[in-house]
Every structure is written in structure tokens, then in C-alpha cells.
Amino acid sequence: MPKAFSVSGRPSNEEIIAELKRLMRYEPETGNFIRIMDRNQGKTGQIAGCSRRDGRVEIGLLGYRFLAHRLAVAWMTGAMPGEEVDHINCDHSDNRWTNLRACSHAENMRNRRFPGRTETGIKGIRYHKAKNNYEAVVIKNRTTYKFGRFSTIEEAIHVLDIKRKELHGDFARA
Known part of the structure; x- marks a missing residue:
């Protein structure tokens, strides 16, 4: 039976974070999400997600695709980030906690190569x-x-x- 989501049809931030923590663990030192349950997408112990052309990592969750850096902020803070998340070193595949910071769009544009x-x-x-x-x-x-x-x-x-x-x-x- 399909899971019931919020009125909009898209899962709420709380539902996203709860499902994320149920299926994976985040390693702040490496920036990787590791599967803790076998699912269609992978086996226990595997690194979750796939790289996009722009280098960002996407993770499938609840029938949607989420950017791993946004999920990392949600994991660490307990809330989905507001506007944007900046990769301090400009490496979009580097999702270590020390390399991420919430920011505005203008701030993110200032820190680009x-x-x-x-x-x-x-x-x-x-x-x-x-x-x-x-x-x-x-x-x-x-x-x-x-x-x-x-x-x-x-x-x-x-x-x-x-x-x-x-x-x-x-x-x-x-």
C-alpha cells in the first residue's frame, strides 16, 4: 500500500528526514550516505546515490530525487535547508559536513570558480x-x-x- 504523504502529494520535510534516517546513515567525515537496509536501489553497506553531469550527487528517496548535500544538512541539523547549500571548496561531489554551509543564492554565486x-x-x-x-x-x-x-x-x-x-x-x- 502506498505511503500517504502531506496534502500537496510531496512528502513533508519531516517525512523526508525520517525516511532518510531509516534507510541510511550519513558519514560527516566522508560526506557519504551508507545504506543500512537492502532496497531496490542497493544493498546494505553500499554508498547511496549517483553522480550527475555537474558533479552533484543525487539520492532517490520516497520516489523523488534529492541532492545529497541538502540531505546532509537535513541529517545534521534536523531540518531541510532554506534557500541554498554552498560547497566551500567548490567541489560539488564533496559532501563532507565541514565543506557545507547554508547560504543565500547571492552568497553561493560569490563562492564560485x-x-x-x-x-x-x-x-x-x-x-x-x-x-x-x-x-x-x-x-x-x-x-x-x-x-x-x-x-x-x-x-x-x-x-x-x-x-x-x-x-x-x-x-x-x-
């Missing part, structure tokens, strides 16, 4: 060919902050690192 699609290859540094100098720029909350022009890229990087830490705090990433 730079794709390196600029002339300098450095996030926040623009090269002005006509003036032969470098400009240090940080964007926060859709506002662009310019911190001057510098004759060397090293000077621009130094200033940028300081200003980025002032504006982004723990979520600052070069």
Missing part, C-alpha cells in the same frame, strides 16, 4: 589596451564597484583581494 573567459583570465581584473593598465572590479548585489586602475596586474590583484574580502566576507573567492 571563475570560468576565465577574459583577457587576463583573472576574475575582477579588466585590461584596458588603449590606456595600458588594469582595472579592479567587484560586483555585489548587481552593483559594480571599481577600485582603480593599476599599471601592473599584481597591484590590481592585491587591491582586488582586499576589497573582495571586505564585500563578500567568508564567501570571497578569487
Whole structure:
């Protein structure tokens, strides 16, 4: 007989956490969920979940797919995370408890790797060919902050690192 869920048809956060703890255990040191019961998806002792193309780990539970990093926060805190969960080291497959933190979308975007699609290859540094100098720029909350022009890229990087830490705090990433 199918399990009855909340009125919306989707399991409540409490139901998700209860089922998670019934079927698996979370290892905070490794970031893995280990099956403690044989199920269709795997045997006791196996690591639960599968990797997506983007590196994040998904775990099937109650007929839905959940991101392992969100389940890790739920396991450790007893509540599903609010907005987003950030991987501090930017490795989306690393779900160790020490690598996860709840955050807003804006904070999560501040702590992302730079794709390196600029002339300098450095996030926040623009090269002005006509003036032969470098400009240090940080964007926060859709506002662009310019911190001057510098004759060397090293000077621009130094200033940028300081200003980025002032504006982004723990979520600052070069």
C-alpha cells in the first residue's frame, strides 16, 4: 500500500528526514550516505546515490530525487535547508559536513570558480589596451564597484583581494 504523504502529494520535510534516517546513515567525515537496509536501489553497506553531469550527487528517496548535500544538512541539523547549500571548496561531489554551509543564492554565486573567459583570465581584473593598465572590479548585489586602475596586474590583484574580502566576507573567492 502506498505511503500517504502531506496534502500537496510531496512528502513533508519531516517525512523526508525520517525516511532518510531509516534507510541510511550519513558519514560527516566522508560526506557519504551508507545504506543500512537492502532496497531496490542497493544493498546494505553500499554508498547511496549517483553522480550527475555537474558533479552533484543525487539520492532517490520516497520516489523523488534529492541532492545529497541538502540531505546532509537535513541529517545534521534536523531540518531541510532554506534557500541554498554552498560547497566551500567548490567541489560539488564533496559532501563532507565541514565543506557545507547554508547560504543565500547571492552568497553561493560569490563562492564560485571563475570560468576565465577574459583577457587576463583573472576574475575582477579588466585590461584596458588603449590606456595600458588594469582595472579592479567587484560586483555585489548587481552593483559594480571599481577600485582603480593599476599599471601592473599584481597591484590590481592585491587591491582586488582586499576589497573582495571586505564585500563578500567568508564567501570571497578569487
